[in-house]
Amino acid sequence: MEIYELKNKITELLAAARVIVQKFGHTKKFAKHPVAFVIKQHENFNDMKLVRFLRRDRLGRMLGYGRDLNETTFSKARDRMEPEIMEELNNWIVEDRMKGKQLKLMSQDSTDVFAYSRKDAEAKWGHRTPSRKEQLMQGGGTEKELFFGYKLHAVVDVETEIPIAVKIIPANTNDKKLFPCLYNFVKESFQIQFMAKFLADAQYHSSKIRSALRNDNLVPVIPFSGNQWRKTEHPTDPDYGKRWAVEHVFSRLKEMFGMAKNRFIGLKKVRIHVYSCLLANLLEYAM
Numbered sequence: 001m002e003i004y005e006l007k008n009k010i011t012e013l014l015a016a017a018r019v020i021v022q023k024f025g026h027t028k029k030f031a032k033h034p035v036a037f038v039i040k041q042h043e044n045f046n047d048m049k050l051v052r053f054l055r056r057d058r059l060g061r062m063l064g065y066g067r068d069l070n071e072t073t074f075s076k077a078r079d080r081m082e083p084e085i086m087e088e089l090n091n092w093i094v095e096d097r098m099k100g101k102q103l104k105l106m107s108q109d110s111t112d113v114f115a116y117s118r119k120d121a122e123a124k125w126g127h128r129t130p131s132r133k134e135q136l137m138q139g140g141g142t143e144k145e146l147f148f149g150y151k152l153h154a155v156v157d158v159e160t161e162i163p164i165a166v167k168i169i170p171a172n173t174n175d176k177k178l179f180p181c182l183y184n185f186v187k188e189s190f191q192i193q194f195m196a197k198f199l200a201d202a203q204y205h206s207s208k209i210r211s212a213l214r215n216d217n218l219v220p221v222i223p224f225s226g227n228q229w230r231k232t233e234h235p236t237d238p239d240y241g242k243r244w245a246v247e248h249v250f251s252r253l254k255e256m257f258g259m260a261k262n263r264f265i266g267l268k269k270v271r272i273h274v275y276s277c278l279l280a281n282l283l284e285y286a287m
Contacts, residue, residue: 013287030077034089041259050074055067081272095189098157105197107198115265116263154166183198197221202222
């Protein structure tokens with residue numbers, strides 16, 4: 001969808017941002033910056049192109065930018081901005097769109113966000129599984145590989161493909177360790193249908209995870225991870241294949257909204273970048 005067709009949605013985003021930024025001690029005028037970062041990712045701009053666009057376009061005037069706008073405006077805004085502003089803005093939109101809906105199918109997974117520089121002190125070495133597109137290009141290899149950077153962990157509502165719980169952390173944390181905080185957020189924030197299904201791959205094979213889900217009357221649809229004595233046993237549940245919904249979201253974030261083009265150093269700025277991509281995805285598909 002063209003950015004001009006999203007004017008009403010951008011106005012709604014700006015109104016929410018004005019409320020949120022004040023909670024962090026900023027003025028209402030500061031709200032234009034998080035919205036600009038969302039536009040940047042929606043259009044796949046770099047900062048220079050974003051400046052040129054907002055200086056000449058009516059959207060820039062609507063947000064409150066003037067002729068003095070330059071690249072340093074956005075670098076200074078990132079320095080001043082708490083990533084929690086972007087997090088709250090993302091959660092506000094997600095919870096509003098999911099209001100009154102019962103979750104029937106959820107899928108959890110993680111994806112890589114490569115560090116921009118090996119000098120990034122907060123980035124860590126972790127493991128990633130090549131995407132299906134990469135597997136096809138490499139001739140079908142699915143073996144894990146090391147990478148340096150961060151990970152986006154997400155639980156996605158399968159029916160709407162909306163990420164309903166997310167966490168961005170250095171890459172060295174095991175995926176299943178993120179289950180408790182994401183799952184607890186989902187329980188606290190959304191309505192879950194009785195015997196809803198929780199879909200995940202073998203990375204989330206754990207008796208603790210299965211017990212937590214069953215205790216809440218959810219159905220874990222997770223493979224039993226194999227070892228040297230037995231192969232991985234994939235679930236026979238017909239909905240298991242729908243766990244790819246989370247992969248569809250990751251693919252859009254990387255290929256359409258520029259998440260793979262991380263140009264920032266440090267967890268704070270990487271979080272702002274990833275949340276900007278998540279919000280661009282919501283702007284296009286959920287608002």
